[in-house]
Amino acid sequence: MLSDYIVHPSLATADIGKAREWYAERLGLEPLLAFPSLLVYQVDSTIFTVFETSAAGTAKNTVAGWRVPDLRAEMTRLRGRGVVFEELDFGGDDRTIDGIMTSSDPFGSVALNAWFRDGDDNWIGMIEQPDHPNEPPTGMGFLASLAASDLARARAWYSEKLGLEPLHVYGDEELAYRQGATQLSIFTTPMAGTARNTVAVWRVGDLRAEVATLRSRGVVFGDYDLGDGKTVEGIYTDPDDGSMAAWFTDSEGNILGLAEDHGVAIPLPRPVS
Numbered sequence: 570m571l572s573d574y575i576v577h578p579s580l581a582t583a584d585i586g587k588a589r590e591w592y593a594e595r596l597g598l599e600p601l602l603a604f605p606s607l608l609v610y611q612v613d614s615t616i617f618t619v620f621e622t623s624a625a626g627t628a629k630n631t632v633a634g635w636r637v638p639d640l641r642a643e644m645t646r647l648r649g650r651g652v653v654f655e656e657l658d659f660g661g662d663d664r665t666i667d668g669i670m671t672s673s674d675p676f677g678s679v680a681l682n683a684w685f686r687d688g689d690d691n692w693i694g695m696i697e698q699p700d701h702p703n704e705p706p707t708g709m710g711f712l713a714s715l716a717a718s719d720l721a722r723a724r725a726w727y728s729e730k731l732g733l734e735p736l737h738v739y740g741d742e743e744l745a746y747r748q749g750a751t752q753l754s755i756f757t758t759p760m761a762g763t764a765r766n767t768v769a770v771w772r773v774g775d776l777r778a779e780v781a782t783l784r785s786r787g788v789v790f791g792d793y794d795l796g797d798g799k800t801v802e803g804i805y806t807d808p809d810d811g812s813m814a815a816w817f818t819d820s821e822g823n824i825l826g827l828a829e830d831h832g833v834a835i836p837l838p839r840p841v842s
Contacts, residue, residue, distance in 0.1 A: 570732045570782065574771050575751040578617040578633035578713040579826065581625035581766040582689045588619050591688035595652050614750040615710030618770070628764035630716040631684065631692040634754060636709050640681040640697035644668060647685070655684045701737070712752035713769035716761035717821040720744065723755050726820035730788050755821075762822030769825050776813045776829035780804060783817070790817050 582588035585606050592598045592610065602609040606621040617633060637643045644654060654668030664670060670682045680698040687693060694714065700707050717723035720741055727733045727744075733753075735744040746753040753769070773779045780790060780803060790803030793816065798808055805814050813829045 571771050571773070571779070572733055572748060574773050575615075575749050576713050576753050576769055576771045577615060577751060578711055579767045579770050580617065580619045580632060580687070580689070580691045581622045581628070581764075582619050583621070583623075583625040585619070585621040587688060588621075592619070595650050595687075596647065597650065610711075613710040614708055615712070617711045620767075622766050624764075624766035625689045627766065628691060628760075628768065630758045630760035630763060631694045631714045631756070632764065632768050633691070634694040634696055634712045634714045634752075636696055636698070636707065636712060636752075638697065638709060640669065640683060640695055643695060644683055652685050655686070657684060707747070707752065708750060710750070712754055715753065715755045715769060715819070715821070715823045716758045716764070717755050718757070718759065718761040719821070720755065720757045722820050727755070730783065730786050730819075732786070764823065767816060767824045767826045769823070771825075771827050773827050773829060776804065776815060776827055779827055780815050788817050790815050 585608065589600065589603070589608055592600075592608075598610050598612070600608040601611045601616070608619045610617050610619070612635070648654070654665075656665050656668065657670070658664040659670075663672065665683065668683050672680050672682060678699050678701070680696055683695045685693055685695075715723075720743075724735065724738075724744055727735075727746075733746055735755075736747045737745040739745070742757050744755040746755075771779075784790070790800075792800045792803060793805070795805060798805060800815070803815050803817075807813070815827045816824060818824050
């Protein structure tokens, strides 16, 4: 089941060269692996990918989160590199002041939140939040953020179709999942469904077996023409190295991917809807 595997964000860019420059100049990040149309970055124990697609810029919601130990210090560092933090007003007390929004969870923990956009207008959140009591440390790094217009529907779909249960439920605003060293957040927003590109990828050990299991639970895998090959019964096989991938769409319109992991993070081309 997917709960056995890591999941990571997948960010879209219109120009892979310009994206690489932006992440180096603004965030101080260099890719762990670089391919002609795809970059793989490592942040602590997590990874994320940036890939070239014509659908770049379609997502109007947060697509990834960055958990940090000291938000203010990190914001100061990034502002010094030219990153601009957004001023947002979600209504009531939920608004940023000097780029920071303060919130609390049902456990009484206080979290600090901030948001910026990368060179392709991908919204990336940053959060400083203590670990919950009596739980293993979460660690720092990037987490996948998925938009939902109906959180109850999303929770039921992820449970019934993917076999995933949230570790924490923050009212009608957010579901938090943990998968090993990685995290997945599903949050409520009217912008759900705007992303026309893959937004998160699970790296699995046996892709065909995982596809069969998920199909038995009602997951529908899409068929795509990726230029150098097509999916066959929902599975794409790379003509160069034989690695495989498959894609499906959740109840909220998010395009999600599976990539067979042979111990090296080599993500494949991603389809667009």
